[in-house]
Amino acid sequence: MTRPPVIRSAQTGVAQPELEAGHAEQLADLYQVVLFNDDVNSTEHVVGALQAVFGHALEIAVKIMIEAHTRGRAIAQVEDREAATRHARQLHSLHLTATVEPV
Numbered sequence: 001m002t003r004p005p006v007i008r009s010a011q012t013g014v015a016q017p018e019l020e021a022g023h024a025e026q027l028a029d030l031y032q033v034v035l036f037n038d039d040v041n042s043t044e045h046v047v048g049a050l051q052a053v054f055g056h057a058l059e060i061a062v063k064i065m066i067e068a069h070t071r072g073r074a075i076a077q078v079e080d081r082e083a084a085t086r087h088a089r090q091l092h093s094l095h096l097t098a099t100v101e102p103v
Contacts (some may be wrong), residue, residue, distance in 0.1 A: 028102075031084040035076045036097040037068045049094045050076060053087050078103060 035050075043065055050061035054077050067074035076098065077087060084100045091098040 003011055029080060030078050031093070031100050032078045032102040032103055033076045033079045033084050033087050034073050034099050034101055035064060035068045035091065036099075037071075038071050041096060043069070045094070046096065049091060049096055053090045053094070
């Protein structure tokens, strides 16, 4: 079985399979949880929150935190709407600013 080509996310540097042309309809059902930078929370708190809410490995959580810190926002996760909404609420409960946007 052949594996799909892999591309690197410009946001996080994480390898993701490249989607074929016919998969645009799948993207319509996906939402991204966007984490915003703030001047209140420590970097350790943000990384820990990303690990707790999404189950991200330390390396991925750090990359997302740095992206949000340097660019003002970062995509923390792409998933279905229900999960994205739940995860954004969990981030809010940890005093982080996040939104849910369609992909």
